[in-house]
Amino acid sequence: MGGVLTELAPGEALTGWIDVPSWSGVRNSRYLYVRWFEREKPAAQWEYELYDLQTDPYELTNLIKTPAGQATNKYVTTRLDARLRTLLACSGVSCRE
Numbered sequence: 784m785g786g787v788l789t790e791l792a793p794g795e796a797l798t799g800w801i802d803v804p805s806w807s808g809v810r811n812s813r814y815l816y817v818r819w820f821e822r823e824k825p826a827a828q829w830e831y832e833l834y835d836l837q838t839d840p841y842e843l844t845n846l847i848k849t850p851a852g853q854a855t856n857k858y859v860t861t862r863l864d865a866r867l868r869t870l871l872a873c874s875g876v877s878c879r880e
Contacts (some may be wrong), residue, residue, distance in 0.1 A: 807865040813837050816863035833860055 809819035820829040823847055834842040847853045847860060870878055872874055 807868060807871060809863055809869060810836070811863070813862060814859055815842060816860065816867065818864075831860070833863070849869065 805822060806817055806819045810816070813836055815832075815834045817832040818827070818829055831847055832842075833846040833852075834844070835846060836842075840880070845852075846856050853860070856867065
């Protein structure tokens, strides 16, 4: 992944490209769940993040970075992932719960 951002002078055009992975996320009153992915990679290679916003409001500790954290937070992750899939597939008023 790469790319370097620099400040451009007025009227100067941006050349090249910036490789920023795609992401989608959802949050509720307690948790923030994010999926980082590159479309050309299989889902098994995507990266996931889960933060407890009550105990970690600055999002410093990814609760699912380790296998133990994944196991401990499986219920929360499963629910938020399902909600994210629903939101990504809906439009308009169908997105409301």
